[in-house]
Amino acid sequence: MISLIKECNNMLQTTMVLNVNKIRTDFPILQKKINGKNLVYLDNAATAQKPSQVIKAITDFYENYNANIHRSIHQLGEDSTRLYEEAHKKTSDFINAGFEELIFTKSTTESLNLLAYSLANKINKGDEIVVTEMEHHSNFVPWQQLAKRNKATFKVIKVDKDGLLDEESIKQNITSKTKIVSLTHISNVLGTINDISKITKIAHESDALCVVDAAQSVPHMEVDVKRLGCDFLAFSGHKMLGPTGIGALYGKKEHLESMDPFLYGGEMIKDVTINDSQWNDLPWKFEAGTGNIAQAIGLGAAIDYLKKVGMENIMQHSTDITNYAYEKISLINDVKIYGPKPKNRANLISFNVKGVHAHDTSAILDGEGVAVRAGHHCAMPLSKVLGVDATARASFYLYNTKEEVDTLVSAIEKVKRVFT
Amino acid sequence: MENLDPSYSGDGMYREHIMDHYKNPHNKGTLDDADLTRTEKNPLCGDVITISLKLENKKVSEVKFEGRGCAISQAAASMITDEVKGKNVDEIENMTREDVVNMLGIEIGPVRTKCATLGLVAVKEAIKN
Numbered sequence: 001m002i003s004l005i006k007e008c009n010n011m012l013q014t015t016m017v018l019n020v021n022k023i024r025t026d027f028p029i030l031q032k033k034i035n036g037k038n039l040v041y042l043d044n045a046a047t048a049q050k051p052s053q054v055i056k057a058i059t060d061f062y063e064n065y066n067a068n069i070h071r072s073i074h075q076l077g078e079d080s081t082r083l084y085e086e087a088h089k090k091t092s093d094f095i096n097a098g099f100e101e102l103i104f105t106k107s108t109t110e111s112l113n114l115l116a117y118s119l120a121n122k123i124n125k126g127d128e129i130v131v132t133e134m135e136h137h138s139n140f141v142p143w144q145q146l147a148k149r150n151k152a153t154f155k156v157i158k159v160d161k162d163g164l165l166d167e168e169s170i171k172q173n174i175t176s177k178t179k180i181v182s183l184t185h186i187s188n189v190l191g192t193i194n195d196i197s198k199i200t201k202i203a204h205e206s207d208a209l210c211v212v213d214a215a216q217s218v219p220h221m222e223v224d225v226k227r228l229g230c231d232f233l234a235f236s237g238h239k240m241l242g243p244t245g246i247g248a249l250y251g252k253k254e255h256l257e258s259m260d261p262f263l264y265g266g267e268m269i270k271d272v273t274i275n276d277s278q279w280n281d282l283p284w285k286f287e288a289g290t291g292n293i294a295q296a297i298g299l300g301a302a303i304d305y306l307k308k309v310g311m312e313n314i315m316q317h318s319t320d321i322t323n324y325a326y327e328k329i330s331l332i333n334d335v336k337i338y339g340p341k342p343k344n345r346a347n348l349i350s351f352n353v354k355g356v357h358a359h360d361t362s363a364i365l366d367g368e369g370v371a372v373r374a375g376h377h378c379a380m381p382l383s384k385v386l387g388v389d390a391t392a393r394a395s396f397y398l399y400n401t402k403e404e405v406d407t408l409v410s411a412i413e414k415v416k417r418v419f420t
Numbered sequence: 421m422e423n424l425d426p427s428y429s430g431d432g433m434y435r436e437h438i439m440d441h442y443k444n445p446h447n448k449g450t451l452d453d454a455d456l457t458r459t460e461k462n463p464l465c466g467d468v469i470t471i472s473l474k475l476e477n478k479k480v481s482e483v484k485f486e487g488r489g490c491a492i493s494q495a496a497a498s499m500i501t502d503e504v505k506g507k508n509v510d511e512i513e514n515m516t517r518e519d520v521v522n523m524l525g526i527e528i529g530p531v532r533t534k535c536a537t538l539g540l541v542a543v544k545e546a547i548k549n
C-alpha cells in the first residue's frame with residue numbers, strides 16, 4: 001500500500017515541471033511559522049527568499065576568503081579577487097552579455113541612477129526622454145529629474161484598459177527628437193510582459209537608446225540581451241534568490257566606453273596626476289570604491305541555483321501557479337484583479353477586495369500566515385491611472401505551490417467576513 | 421527573534437470598537453469656520469487625513485476630520501478627534517504614539533505605526549503654529 005502511494009506521488013512529481021518539495025527544503029525560512037501558521041510567502045516581487053546555498057556562499061566567503069579585491073597581493077586577496085570575478089562572469093553569462101559589459105551596482109535603482117547621470121551630457125534642451133505609465137519610481141524619477149535638469153521633454157507612454165502599453169501612444173511618443181526610451185520588461189503591479197525587442201526596434205529607428213528595467217524579468221525568465229537588442233538593462237540580486245546590496249547594469253560596450261563614470265574614486269582609475277585622470281578598463285571604470293564583494297559572490301551562488309533548476313522550468317512553474325491563482329481569485333465575488341489576462345501576464349496578481357483597503361487585506365492575510373505586499377508598489381503614476389490608492393499583490397516563485405494558492409484564497413474569503 | 425509580536429496583524433487587529441469607528445466614524449466632515457486645518461498623507465498606502473479645528477482659550481472647542489485609507493488609520497483618526505476635544509494645546513503636544521496604541525487597544529508594528537498615528541500627526545501639526 002505504502003509503496004503504491006509512493007509510486008503515485010512519484011507520478012505526480014513527474015507531471016510537475018519542478019520538484020517543489022525538494023526545492024522547498026533548500027529555503028530555511030519556509031519552515032517558519034507566522035502567527036502559528038505555515039508561512040505562505042507570496043511577496044516575491046518585493047524580494048525573494050534565499051536558499052541555503054546562497055547563505056552558505058556568503059558565510060564561506062567571510063570565514064575563509066575575506067580580503068579586499070584587486071589590490072592586496074596576498075593569498076586571501078588573490079582568492080577574493082578570483083571569487084568576485086567569477087561572480088562577474090556568472091552574472092554576465094546569465095544574460096548573455098560580454099564580461100566587460102556588466103557592472104555591479106547595489107541595485108536596479110542604483111543602476112538606473114548611474115545611467116541617468118552618466119548619460120546626462122548626451123541630453124540637450126529640446127531632446128525627449130520617454131518612459132511609460134507602468135514604471136516603478138526607480139525607472140521614472142531619475143529620467144524625470146534628468147529631463148528637468150537638462151531642459152529636455154519628459155514623455156510618458158500610456159497604458160490601455162487591458163494593462164498593456166498603448167500601441168498608438170508608443171508611436172506618438174517616440175519621435176526623431178527622442179534620445180532615450182526607458183521601460184520595464186515586466187510591470188511589478190500589473191504583471192504585464194512588454195515586448196522589448198519590438199520597442200527597441202522602434203527606439204533604434206529614431207536613433208534613441210533603449211533602457212530596460214529588468215528587475216522583475218531576470219529572476220523569472222530567460223533574458224538574453226543580444227536577442228532583446230536593448231542598449232542597457234538593469235536588475236537586482238535580491239529578487240533572484242541573491243542577497244540585498246548587489247545589482248547589475250548591462251550596457252553595450254561601445255556605449256560604456258563613451259560614457260563618463262558615475263562615481264570617482266579608488267579602483268576605477270588607471271592613472272592620476274594633479275591635472276587629470278585616466279579611467280580603468282571596463283567594467284571596473286564604473287565600479288569605484290570597495291564594492292559588495294560577499295554579496296556579489298552570493299549572487300553568483302544564486303545564479304548557479306537558478307541555472308540548475310532551469311529558467312524555462314521556473315517560468316513554466318510560475319505561469320502554472322499564476323494561472324491557477326488567477327482562475328481561483330476571479331471566482332471570488334467582490335474581488336477585482338488589475339492587469340492583463342493570463343496570456344500576457346507574468347508571475348503576479350494585484351487585486352482589491354471591494355470596500356477594503358489593501359493594507360487591511362494584507363494584515364488579515366498575514367494573520368493566516370500569507371505574506372503579500374500592499375500599497376502603491378512604488379508606482380504612484382500607475383496607481384493614478386488605475387484609480388486606486390493601493391492594491392494587494394500576490395507574487396509567485398519557484399517554491400510556491402497550488403496548496404499555498406488555496407490558502408491565499410481562503411484567507412481572502414476571511415477578509416470579506418471580517419469586513420462585512 | 422522568534423515571531424516578534426503576533427498581534428501586529430491578523431483579524432485580531434480588527435476588534436469591534438475599531439470596526440465601529442471605521443464604519444461609523446465620529447466627527448467626520450469639515451468645519452467651514454475652522455481656525456486651523458492640516459492635511460497629512462501617508463505615502464506608504466495613500467492614507468489621507470484632513471483635520472479642521474476651532475480653538476477657544478487655547479482649548480480645542482470643535483474638531484472634524486476628513487480622510488480615506490485603511491481601517492486602522494481612519495478608526496484612529498476618529499478616536500483622536502474624540503480625545504482631543506476639550507484638551508488644551510499643551511496637552512495635545514505631549515500626546516504620543518503610546519496614546520494612540522492605548523486608544524486602539526492593540527499593539528501596532530513599526531510599518532503600521534504611520535497609519536495609526538496619521539490623525540494625531542495632523543492634529544499636532546495643525547496646532548503647532
Ligand SMILES: Cc1ncc(COP(=O)(O)O)c(C=O)c1O
Pocket residue numbers: 045046107108109110136138139184186187188213215216236378
Ligand atoms: C520593476 C521594478 N523596477 C525597479 C525596482 C527597484 O529595485 P531595487 O529596490 O532592488 O532597486 C523594483 C523593485 O521593487 C521593481 O519591481
